[in-house]
Amino acid sequence: MSIELGQQASKDAPEKMANVVEKGEKSGSSDSQPPSLAPGTIYVPDDDHDEFVDPRLKDYPVPVVAKTVSLHNDPTEPILTFRFWILAGFWVSVGCIISSFYYFKPYNTTLSTVTVQLLSWWTGNIMAKFLPTRKFKTLGYEWSLNPGPWNSKEHALIVVAVWGSQHTAYGLGPLSALELYYGHKINAGWAILFLLSTQLLGYGFVGLFRDIVVRPPKIFYPVVLPNVALLNAMHKNPSMTAKSLRYFAIVATATFCYQWFPSLIWPMLGSLPLLCYMGHGNWIAYILGSGSNGFGLLNISLDWNYASFYAPLYTPLWSTMSQVAGAVFTCWFLYPILYFGNVNDSKNLPAMSSSTFDFSGSSYNISQVLTANGHGNHTAMAEYSLPFWSTSYAMNFFWGFASSAGAIVFSILWYGKEGVQTIRETFAKGRASYKDDPYLQAMSGFPRVPHWWYLTILVLAGGFSIGSLYGGDWGLPWWGFIVISVVSLLFTFPSGILFGIANVQVGMAYFSELIAGALFNGQPKAVLAALVFGRQVLDQTLNLCSDYKFGFYMKIPERELFIAQVYGTVLGPFINYGMMRVIIDNIGADVLTGVKDSSAWLALKSRNFYSISVIWGVLGPSAFFGKESSYSYIYYGFLLGPLLVSVAYLLHRWKPHWNIEENFNPVVAMFGATWFPVYETTNLMTSAIVALVFMGYIYRYKPVWFRKYNYLTSVGLDCGTQIMSTIMVFTISLTNSEFPTWWGNSEVVDRCYPPSTLPPAMQG
Numbered sequence: 176m177s178i179e180l181g182q183q184a185s186k187d188a189p190e191k192m193a194n195v196v197e198k199g200e201k202s203g204s205s206d207s208q209p210p211s212l213a214p215g216t217i218y219v220p221d222d223d224h225d226e227f228v229d230p231r232l233k234d235y236p237v238p239v240v241a242k243t244v245s246l247h248n249d250p251t252e253p254i255l256t257f258r259f260w261i262l263a264g265f266w267v268s269v270g271c272i273i274s275s276f277y278y279f280k281p282y283n284t285t286l287s288t289v290t291v292q293l294l295s296w297w298t299g300n301i302m303a304k305f306l307p308t309r310k311f312k313t314l315g316y317e318w319s320l321n322p323g324p325w326n327s328k329e330h331a332l333i334v335v336a337v338w339g340s341q342h343t344a345y346g347l348g349p350l351s352a353l354e355l356y357y358g359h360k361i362n363a364g365w366a367i368l369f370l371l372s373t374q375l376l377g378y379g380f381v382g383l384f385r386d387i388v389v390r391p392p393k394i395f396y397p398v399v400l401p402n403v404a405l406l407n408a409m410h411k412n413p414s415m416t417a418k419s420l421r422y423f424a425i426v427a428t429a430t431f432c433y434q435w436f437p438s439l440i441w442p443m444l445g446s447l448p449l450l451c452y453m454g455h456g457n458w459i460a461y462i463l464g465s466g467s468n469g470f471g472l473l474n475i476s477l478d479w480n481y482a483s484f485y486a487p488l489y490t491p492l493w494s495t496m497s498q499v500a501g502a503v504f505t506c507w508f509l510y511p512i513l514y515f516g517n518v519n520d521s522k523n524l525p526a527m528s529s530s531t532f533d534f535s536g537s538s539y540n541i542s543q544v545l546t547a548n549g550h551g552n553h554t555a556m557a558e559y560s561l562p563f564w565s566t567s568y569a570m571n572f573f574w575g576f577a578s579s580a581g582a583i584v585f586s587i588l589w590y591g592k593e594g595v596q597t598i599r600e601t602f603a604k605g606r607a608s609y610k611d612d613p614y615l616q617a618m619s620g621f622p623r624v625p626h627w628w629y630l631t632i633l634v635l636a637g638g639f640s641i642g643s644l645y646g647g648d649w650g651l652p653w654w655g656f657i658v659i660s661v662v663s664l665l666f667t668f669p670s671g672i673l674f675g676i677a678n679v680q681v682g683m684a685y686f687s688e689l690i691a692g693a694l695f696n697g698q699p700k701a702v703l704a705a706l707v708f709g710r711q712v713l714d715q716t717l718n719l720c721s722d723y724k725f726g727f728y729m730k731i732p733e734r735e736l737f738i739a740q741v742y743g744t745v746l747g748p749f750i751n752y753g754m755m756r757v758i759i760d761n762i763g764a765d766v767l768t769g770v771k772d773s774s775a776w777l778a779l780k781s782r783n784f785y786s787i788s789v790i791w792g793v794l795g796p797s798a799f800f801g802k803e804s805s806y807s808y809i810y811y812g813f814l815l816g817p818l819l820v821s822v823a824y825l826l827h828r829w830k831p832h833w834n835i836e837e838n839f840n841p842v843v844a845m846f847g848a849t850w851f852p853v854y855e856t857t858n859l860m861t862s863a864i865v866a867l868v869f870m871g872y873i874y875r876y877k878p879v880w881f882r883k884y885n886y887l888t889s890v891g892l893d894c895g896t897q898i899m900s901t902i903m904v905f906t907i908s909l910t911n912s913e914f915p916t917w918w919g920n921s922e923v924v925d926r927c928y929p930p931s932t933l934p935p936a937m938q939g
Contacts, residue, residue: 231613237395242882248617248730253322258302259329263336266291267746274343275754281777284904289894295333296409299325327410331729336739340747345711346373347751349703352784355764361647369643370748373707375636377715380667382629386601387594388671389723392612397489397678399725404886423887430895437478441919445478446857451927458932470506471856479896484858487866488889493837494677495866498847505848510567519805521566522934527852529568533560536936541789551697551793567852573812574848575685581816581842582681586669588824621732650701659705663713674717681846692791699792
């Protein structure tokens with residue numbers, strides 16, 4: 176047995192293999208410590224040993240990575256194989272078809288990453304067993320249908336390609352809203368170019384920032400660790416693989432069976448509002464305790480869909496607890512005080528709602544303030560009503576602005592100096608070395624992607640974007656595209672840092688909507704386009720950054736990783752647009768917009784984009800945050816965020832051992848306050864408890880179990896839930912079936928009945 180060290184991962188690397196001390200060999204050391212190793216030797220511990228796999232990882236800055244990600248690398252493994260091209264293309268196509276099809280449904284399902292990993296592992300092994308091994312030569316390049324055993328790198332590369340288009344392109348929402356609600360059908364060529372450019376623009380941003388938001392060891396992207404763990408489990412030696420996958424299968428099967436109860440048979444398990452039960456019909460207890468209509472105080476859920484809210488088995492505990500602190504402060508203290516104190520006439524609206532209302536508390540009738548051609552009519556708005564939000568939703572914008580502004584200051588104060596040094600080193604040497612990172616050393620022999628590749632994509636995608644905007648008559652001028660893109664670019668550094676260390680995508684948090692609404696007031700189509708190039712491009716950039724880190728952990732060379740990303744990304748928009756065209760042409764706009772009733776079709780996401788375009792493009796920011804508005808204070812969030820971060824940094828400099836960045840991160844806490852009321856407060860308490868159990872107690876006191884099973888537990892729970900949800904969509908939702916009514920699934924599923932003494936806005 177031999178393991179490649181990684182310092183010379185080149186063509187001659189197979190000749191430079193390390194010696195290995197296997198488990199059970201006598202080396203003169205105790206059982207609790209790694210043996211004394213000769214230079215160039217790697218220690219492979221017993222499966223129940225909690226020491227690191229390699230002594231070079233002893234002082235690694237992120238211990239959970241050192242315990243999860245192996246340094247093993249075989250540079251001779253083929254990667255861009257025939258199997259990869261076929262399987263990646265197939266699963267990208269299947270994933271895009273499913274996500275596009277359900278984009279226009281009243282319920283949603285997607286092809287999960289775990290499903291792709293499992294099915295491609297099975298099909299890959301079949302192809303490796305039965306395909307002919309004959310070699311071919313094409314244009315001087317030698318290749319084979321079956322170059323050898325199915326390996327983890329080509330398997331991981333399929334996952335990367337699927338990630339590129341796993342979910343429907345963000346631009347499909349504005350594109351469909353434009354046609355369904357504004358009657359503006361864009362030529363197929365311009366439409367596909369629009370989707371392609373929005374998907375590819377992020378690659379240029381990744382190229383500019385990869386050395387400061389991807390390669391640093393401390394920025395480890397927790398979101399990829401469960402996928403790394405599952406892939407490693409699939410490609411260990413046969414006995415270890417069987418043991419790991421057996422555990423995964425047990426968890427997934429048990430979850431699949433159990434989830435039928437909170438999802439269908441006994442939905443009461445999904446929300447147990449203990450305070451509401453103890454209140455015995457008291458209206459204050461109802462509002463405080465209800466997870467669906469109130470503040471969710473002491474609301475517990477036994478449904479993994481809710482319990483998984485904070486990704487509690489892989490998000491760092493400090494990040495989860497900071498988010499929980501922000502949510503608890505707002506939902507359990509601040510918002511109840513504001514609501515019961517009737518601040519801004521809070522009781523005239525629901526306590527926790529993200530809808531827009533008129534002066535009477537009814538849903539805001541957008542058609543009342545639109546002209547015949549879809550533009551805003553401010554005279555009509557003055558006669559009808561200004562828009563109103565619940566106090567909790569207005570504060571959601573406040574915390575969103577605070578976290579976005581605070582993220583910029585946080586990244587500069589905590590990571591700015593290191594980032595500048597890295598940029599200087601990159602310009603001087605062409606790359607940042609990070610010689611202290613064994614994982615990057617394992618990749619050092621592989622050629623990197625040149626910067627000009629990314630710059631080329633950035634320039635081409637930018638040109639395609641401007642061309643598609645003018646060709647599709649979006650109303651967004653070239654300078655507007657540049658302004659929004661530059662803002663998105665500026666947020667890449669702080670958002671990448673926080674996503675990489677805390678597993679939170681702070682992003683622009685309504686900032687793109689605010690800018691678009693201010694620049695293009697009265698132009699809803701321009702606002703729709705601006706949203707895509709603001710929010711979508713940044714989200715795509717962050718996802719590509721995590722893909723890169725995943726590639727490093729799986730020892731995939733950068734160029735092969737880049738090719739797989741582009742392959743998956745380019746395939747997606749063609750399928751997305753084709754599916755949209757088929758559905759709109761055959762189902763019709765009246766059905767998709769809800770003019771004609773249909774239980775099978777309803778384009779809710781397209782309607783959401785239409786509403787956004789009206790709120791920010793027709794009504795505009797001044798209607799919500801202007802001097803006459805009740806919410807002008809929201810702008811102070813831009814001051815509070817940087818102020819809190821600055822105070823935290825001063826404390827950090829004064830008392831560095833307090834570890835302010837992790838023990839209480841103000842940006843992550845403020846971001847945690849933005850989750851609600853957009854999501855039900857049922858999510859809050861149980862997910863926090865699960866995080867304390869797994870990332871707190873088990874990580875600290877059961878380290879062997881954590882290393883072997885924690886991430887497999889996470890993907891098993893997710894896999895079982897997703898499979899169950901998919902089957903329920905096909906067997907229950909599509910057939911309009913219902914489970915027989917009994918005590919556990921009454922109309923009020925949590926049995927927290929609204930009392931008659933509720934304020935009128937909370938009734939019905």
